Amino acid sequence: MSLGGEETHHGSLKPHDSLFRDAEKVSHSTHRGSQVSWMQTLSLAFQSIGIIYGDIGTSPLYVYSSTFPDGIKNNDDLLGVLSLILYTLVLVPMFKYVFIVLYANDNGDGGTFALYSLISRYSKIRMIPDQSAEDAAVSNYHIEAPNSQLARAQWVKQKLESSNAAKIVLFTLTILGTSMVIGDGSLTPAISVLSAVSGIREKAPSLTQSQVVLISVAVLFVLFSVQRFGTDKVGYTFAPVISVWFMMIAGIGMYNLVVHDIGVLRAFNPMYIVQYFARKGKDGWVSLGGIVLCVTGTEGMFADLGHFNIRAVQISFNGILFPSVALCYIGQAAYLRKFPENVADTFYKSIPASQAMLSGAFAILSKAQSLGCMPRVQVIHTSNKYEGQVYIPEVNLVMGLASIIVTLAFKTTNDIGNAYGICVVTTFSITTHLMTVVILLIWKKHVIFIMLFYVVFGSVEVIYLSSILSKFTQGGYLPLAFALVVMSLMASWHYVQVKRYWYELDHIVPTDEMTALLENNDVRRIPGVGLLYTELVQGIPPIFPRLINKIP
Structure with a gap:
C-alpha cells in the first residue's frame, strides 16, 4: 500500500500529493535561461531593440x-572627444553591463533591487528576515572545496551580518539607485x-521654442498613454521604427x-x-558631463x-546597437571636422522617444514592492508568455507627470542633460x-578580478560624476531632490514594515492559546479556504485571534 504516493520500478515511493498534478501544469517561463530556443531568443532580441535602446540610440x-556648448575651438578636440565616446561605450555598456553585470540577476530580474535581493539570499542583511535556517541551507546548498576565495566570502558574509551600519549602507545604496532609475x-x-522635436525647427524656422515644448508635451502624453499595452506590444510596435533608425x-x-x-x-588610438x-x-x-550622455x-x-534574457540583450547590443551608434558618432565627428560651426545642431531628426527606463522602472519597483520597500500598488502582467513583463499604472502616471513638468520647466535640453547625467552616473556607481559585494560574496572570484572590476569601473565613474556635479546649480539639483523624495517614501515604508514584522514575531499566538480560543468561541467550519498574509516564516500571526473574535 502506498500512502498517497505511487511505487516506482525501484520499489521507492514517489511523492504525489493532491497538488502535484496541478503543479505540473504550471507554465514556468524559461525565457530567462539557457533552455530558450534560438527563435524565442531572436524574437526577444528584436523586441529589446524597441524597448531598451531608445535613449542610448538617440x-x-x-x-x-552638450560637450561643446560654447563651440569647437580646436578641430583636434573632436578626435579626443570621439575617442572618449568610443572607449566609454566599450568600457561601460559593453564590458561592464553586457558581459558582467547581466549575469548578476536575481532569478532573471535585474536592477539595483535585484542585486540587493541576490545578496540577501546569501547573507542575512535584510531588516525583515526572509528565510528560516533550513531554507537557507537548502536553497544555497552545494559542495565547495576550501580555498582562499571561499574563506574571503565567509569573512564578508560575517562582517555584513554582524554590522548594522553595513546593512543600512547597502539598503540606502539600493533605494538611492532605485530613486535615480525612476528619475532617469x-x-x-x-x-x-x-531633442527630436527641436529638429522640426530646421524645416520650420518660424516655430518658436514654446511651440516646440508644447509639441513635446503632446508626444510625451501619447508615449506614457501607450504603456498600458505592455512591453510585448509596445516592443513590437517600436522595434521596427528603432531598427530603421539604427540603419539610418x-x-x-x-x-x-x-x-x-x-x-x-585615428580616434581609436x-x-x-x-x-x-x-x-x-x-x-x-x-566636458565629460556632456560626453557621459553617450551611455x-x-x-x-x-x-x-x-x-x-541575457542572450537576447547581448545579441541586440553587440549586433545592432553598438555598431550603429559608433558609426553615427564617427560620422558626426567627420562632419564636424569640416563644419565645426554646426555643432549646436549636428543631427536633429524626429524619432520616437525612449522606452527603456519606463519599462525598467516598472520592473524595479515591482521587485521593490516584493521586498517591502514600496506601498502595494497594482502590478499588471502584460504578457502571457514572459512573466517579467509588467506595468504599474500609478508609477506610469507619476513618471508621466514628472516628465511633462520637467519639459515645461526647463524648455531646453542643456539643463535636462545636466540632471540626466547625474542620474546616469550615480546609478552606475x-x-x-x-x-x-556580489563578486566577493557569491561569485567568489579571485582578488585580482575583484580589484580590476572595482578600480577600473569605479574610477571611471567617479571622474564622470565629479564632472557632472560641477553643473549642480544648472539643473543637476533636480534628480537629487527627486531622489530624496522617493528615498524618504521607500525608507519610511520599509521602516514601518520592519516594525510590523517584529510586532508580529513578538506576538505569535501559541498553539495552546489558539486551542483555548477556538474552544471558547462558537467557531464553525465553512466551505472554502481563507488566506492570511504575513511575513512570518512560521507561527500563527496575531491577526488571526482578532479574526476569530470578529467573525464566528
Missing part, C-alpha cells in the same frame, strides 16, 4: 552639442522627445565618414584622450532584463559597489 542627438525614467523621455544613423555615419574626413578613425586633457585642462574635465539608458539593459 543620444547622438545631443552629445556633441522621467528625464529620458523629456530629453529624447525635446549607421548609413549616415558611414556616408559622413567617407565624404568628409576618414581620418577621424587612446593617446588622443591624453592629448585632449593635456590641451584642455579643466575645460576637458568639465544614457545603459542601466535600462540591466533593469529591463526581466522582460527579456551604485551598481559597481553592489556588484563588488
Whole structure:
C-alpha cells in the first residue's frame, strides 16, 4: 500500500500529493535561461531593440552639442572627444553591463533591487528576515572545496551580518539607485522627445521654442498613454521604427565618414584622450558631463532584463546597437571636422522617444514592492508568455507627470542633460559597489578580478560624476531632490514594515492559546479556504485571534 504516493520500478515511493498534478501544469517561463530556443531568443532580441535602446540610440542627438556648448575651438578636440565616446561605450555598456553585470540577476530580474535581493539570499542583511535556517541551507546548498576565495566570502558574509551600519549602507545604496532609475525614467523621455522635436525647427524656422515644448508635451502624453499595452506590444510596435533608425544613423555615419574626413578613425588610438586633457585642462574635465550622455539608458539593459534574457540583450547590443551608434558618432565627428560651426545642431531628426527606463522602472519597483520597500500598488502582467513583463499604472502616471513638468520647466535640453547625467552616473556607481559585494560574496572570484572590476569601473565613474556635479546649480539639483523624495517614501515604508514584522514575531499566538480560543468561541467550519498574509516564516500571526473574535 502506498500512502498517497505511487511505487516506482525501484520499489521507492514517489511523492504525489493532491497538488502535484496541478503543479505540473504550471507554465514556468524559461525565457530567462539557457533552455530558450534560438527563435524565442531572436524574437526577444528584436523586441529589446524597441524597448531598451531608445535613449542610448538617440543620444547622438545631443552629445556633441552638450560637450561643446560654447563651440569647437580646436578641430583636434573632436578626435579626443570621439575617442572618449568610443572607449566609454566599450568600457561601460559593453564590458561592464553586457558581459558582467547581466549575469548578476536575481532569478532573471535585474536592477539595483535585484542585486540587493541576490545578496540577501546569501547573507542575512535584510531588516525583515526572509528565510528560516533550513531554507537557507537548502536553497544555497552545494559542495565547495576550501580555498582562499571561499574563506574571503565567509569573512564578508560575517562582517555584513554582524554590522548594522553595513546593512543600512547597502539598503540606502539600493533605494538611492532605485530613486535615480525612476528619475532617469522621467528625464529620458523629456530629453529624447525635446531633442527630436527641436529638429522640426530646421524645416520650420518660424516655430518658436514654446511651440516646440508644447509639441513635446503632446508626444510625451501619447508615449506614457501607450504603456498600458505592455512591453510585448509596445516592443513590437517600436522595434521596427528603432531598427530603421539604427540603419539610418549607421548609413549616415558611414556616408559622413567617407565624404568628409576618414581620418577621424585615428580616434581609436587612446593617446588622443591624453592629448585632449593635456590641451584642455579643466575645460576637458568639465566636458565629460556632456560626453557621459553617450551611455544614457545603459542601466535600462540591466533593469529591463526581466522582460527579456541575457542572450537576447547581448545579441541586440553587440549586433545592432553598438555598431550603429559608433558609426553615427564617427560620422558626426567627420562632419564636424569640416563644419565645426554646426555643432549646436549636428543631427536633429524626429524619432520616437525612449522606452527603456519606463519599462525598467516598472520592473524595479515591482521587485521593490516584493521586498517591502514600496506601498502595494497594482502590478499588471502584460504578457502571457514572459512573466517579467509588467506595468504599474500609478508609477506610469507619476513618471508621466514628472516628465511633462520637467519639459515645461526647463524648455531646453542643456539643463535636462545636466540632471540626466547625474542620474546616469550615480546609478552606475551604485551598481559597481553592489556588484563588488556580489563578486566577493557569491561569485567568489579571485582578488585580482575583484580589484580590476572595482578600480577600473569605479574610477571611471567617479571622474564622470565629479564632472557632472560641477553643473549642480544648472539643473543637476533636480534628480537629487527627486531622489530624496522617493528615498524618504521607500525608507519610511520599509521602516514601518520592519516594525510590523517584529510586532508580529513578538506576538505569535501559541498553539495552546489558539486551542483555548477556538474552544471558547462558537467557531464553525465553512466551505472554502481563507488566506492570511504575513511575513512570518512560521507561527500563527496575531491577526488571526482578532479574526476569530470578529467573525464566528
